[in-house]
Each structure stands twice: as structure tokens, then as C-alpha cells.
Amino acid sequence: MKRLAILTSGGDCSGMNATIRAAARTALANNIEMIGFRKGYAGLLKNDFIILNSQAVSGTLQRGGTFLQSARSAEFRTEEGRRTALDNLLKDDVDGLIVLGGDGSLNGALELDRMGFPVIGIPASIDNDIAYTDMALGVDTALNNIIYAVDCIKDTASSHDRAFIVEVMGRNSGYLASTAAIATGAEFAIVPEVELDLGEMCHQLRQRYDEGRTNALIIMAEGAGHAQDVAEGIKNAIGFETRVTVLGHYQRGGAPSVFDRLLGSRFGMKSVELLLSGTRGVMVGLSANSLTTTLLEMVANGGQKKLNDDLLHMAEILGI
Numbered sequence: 001m002k003r004l005a006i007l008t009s010g011g012d013c014s015g016m017n018a019t020i021r022a023a024a025r026t027a028l029a030n031n032i033e034m035i036g037f038r039k040g041y042a043g044l045l046k047n048d049f050i051i052l053n054s055q056a057v058s059g060t061l062q063r064g065g066t067f068l069q070s071a072r073s074a075e076f077r078t079e080e081g082r083r084t085a086l087d088n089l090l091k092d093d094v095d096g097l098i099v100l101g102g103d104g105s106l107n108g109a110l111e112l113d114r115m116g117f118p119v120i121g122i123p124a125s126i127d128n129d130i131a132y133t134d135m136a137l138g139v140d141t142a143l144n145n146i147i148y149a150v151d152c153i154k155d156t157a158s159s160h161d162r163a164f165i166v167e168v169m170g171r172n173s174g175y176l177a178s179t180a181a182i183a184t185g186a187e188f189a190i191v192p193e194v195e196l197d198l199g200e201m202c203h204q205l206r207q208r209y210d211e212g213r214t215n216a217l218i219i220m221a222e223g224a225g226h227a228q229d230v231a232e233g234i235k236n237a238i239g240f241e242t243r244v245t246v247l248g249h250y251q252r253g254g255a256p257s258v259f260d261r262l263l264g265s266r267f268g269m270k271s272v273e274l275l276l277s278g279t280r281g282v283m284v285g286l287s288a289n290s291l292t293t294t295l296l297e298m299v300a301n302g303g304q305k306k307l308n309d310d311l312l313h314m315a316e317i318l319g320i
């Protein structure tokens with residue numbers, strides 16, 4: 001092997017730069033050149049890349065986002081688009097490709113591998129909904145961002161005797177909401193996986209206020225419904241003033257946590273080592289703090305990772 005390539009696809013997350021840097025430096029240590037396609041598969045289709053020498057990745061480890069930039073490419077989803085991508089990889093003399101991204105991006109990686117091109121996938125999505133890895137890249141930093149914001153909101157909730165609903169990301173996944181609820185001591189977590197019983201939640205809120213509690217905190221995943229509607233519901237049912245804060249894309253950015261710097265570095269290094277050893281068509285993952293590999297085919301067939309019931313149970317018990 002003489003030349004490898006890397007790209008970041010789909011929604012960005014913190015830790016992507018640490019991964020790119022580690023992959024580039026591991027390749028260089030093995031006398032292999034690393035190139036980076038800009039803006040994910042869109043850049044691959046335009047053959048838009050930069051050479052990632054040691055200097056190019058210097059100073060990137062501690063930066064959030066992805067300096068290669070990212071995008072969601074509709075064209076790459078077509079057979080013709082993927083054919084162009086493969087042609088460009090062959091034209092550029094690339095021997096293997098590393099793809100960072102969520103489920104859609106990893107499916108794209110599988111398609112390329114099926115066409116005969118060696119690909120390694122790296123799970124990167126703050127939703128933590130990718131199967132076969134305990135943690136995806138960016139999740140820990142997003143959670144740290146969330147708890148910082150929620151702690152601030154809790155202060156003002158307590159000053160004003162208010163209930164707050166904080167909406168976090170997670171179109172289909174309640175991982176961030178349930179984990180953040182535990183870590184912030186919230187009363188309730190509302191997740192897309194479980195239908196909300198508004199009446200029961202209001203009943204329990206009322207009980208807590210009757211017992212002397214003066215404020216309440218609810219963490220709600222964006223995919224679980226409209227936070228404003230829930231706030232209105234609470235107001236109508238029990239008369240509490242309830243405010244909504246939507247954290248939005250704030251959650252995805254910022255300097256990566258120690259965990260994400262290490263995870264990204266481990267994922268990046270391992271991906272290059274796998275390609276060098278002739279392994280392909282797999283996703284690297286984390287299980288019991290050890291790195292794992294799973295066939296991209298299995299990742300694609302496994303569907304979305306199921307939310308661990310223990311998390312919800314814990315959030316419920318500790319929120320009482």
C-alpha cells in the first residue's frame with residue numbers, strides 16, 4: 001500500500017479531527033501517504049482532496065468539528081454516484097478508504113466495499129445509535145456540553161420556581177436524553193422509544209411539588225415530539241409555568257473531551273493498521289474498553305442500536 005484516504009461524512013462531531021490526525025500519522029509512520037477528501041462523499045465525487053502530511057494535521061486534535069468538513073451527499077446514494085467515487089479513488093491511486101460517520105455514511109462505506117474497494121468504517125454520531133460499539137465518537141463531548149448547559153438552566157429554574165424542558169438531539173434515539181437526565185439529576189427523560197404518558201407525568205410532577213419541591217427539570221429528545229406542546233400540557237394540567245430550551249447544534253461542537261480525543265486516536269490508528277493487515281469491510285468499535293471489528297454488512301443489517309432499558313429505569317428511579 002502506498003496511499004490511503006479518509007473522509008468525514010454526515011453530521012459532524014467532536015473527536016473527528018483526533019481520528020484524522022491519528023490515521024494520518026499512523027500511515028506516515030508506515031511510509032504511506034494519507035489524503036483527506038473534503039466535505040465527505042461530496043468531495044470524493046468532485047475529487048476534492050488535500051494531502052495530510054504531519055504538518056497538515058498539527059494543531060487539530062483539540063478542535064471540534066472536522067477540518068476536512070462534512071456533508072450529506074444525495075448523489076453518492078445513486079449507483080452512478082458511487083461509480084464516480086470508485087473511479088476517483090482508482091484514478092488517485094488510493095489503496096484503502098477510512099469513512100467516519102453515522103449509519104447512512106457507514107452504509108455508503110459498505111456499498112463501496114461491495115464494489116471491491118477496501119473500506120474501514122468508524123462510528124461517529126452523537127446519537128450513539130450505531131450497533132456494535134458501546135460508544136460512537138462525539139457522544140461523550142456532546143453529553144458534557146449538555147450537562148454544562150443543563151446545570152446552568154437548573155440554577156435559574158431554582159431561582160424562579162419553574163419547570164424546564166430541555167430539548168436535546170436524537171431524531172430516533174433517546175440515548176442523549178436518558179443519559180443526560182441521569183447525569184443532571186432531571187426528574188424525567190422523554191425519549192422517542194417510549195410513548196409519553198403526559199397525564200402520569202403531570203400527576204408525578206404535582207406530587208413532587210406537593211412534597212415541597214419548587215422546580216423541575218425534564219430532558220426531552222428532539223424526536224420524542226414537540227417540547228412546546230408538552231410544556232403547554234403541563235401548564236394546562238397543573239398550572240406550572242414551564243419554559244423550553246432547545247440546545248440544538250450547540251451540542252455537536254466544542255473541544256473534544258479526553259474520552260473523545262483518546263477514542264478518536266484509537267479508532268484512527270486501528271483503522272490504518274487494519275487496512276495494512278489486509279482487513280477490510282469492517283467497522284471499528286469499542287466494547288468493554290477494547291477495540292473491536294464488526295463486518296459493515298452486520299452493522300447495516302443490525303439496524304439502529306436499541307436503547308438500553310437500564311438507562312431509562314435508572315433515570316426514572318433517580319428522578320423521583
Ligand code: F6P
Nearest residue numbers: 011102125126127169170171252
Ligand atoms: O445524527 C446526528 C444528529 O446530530 C441528530 O441528533 C440530529 O437530529 C441531526 O444530526 C441534525 O442534523 P443536521 O445537522 O443535518 O441538521
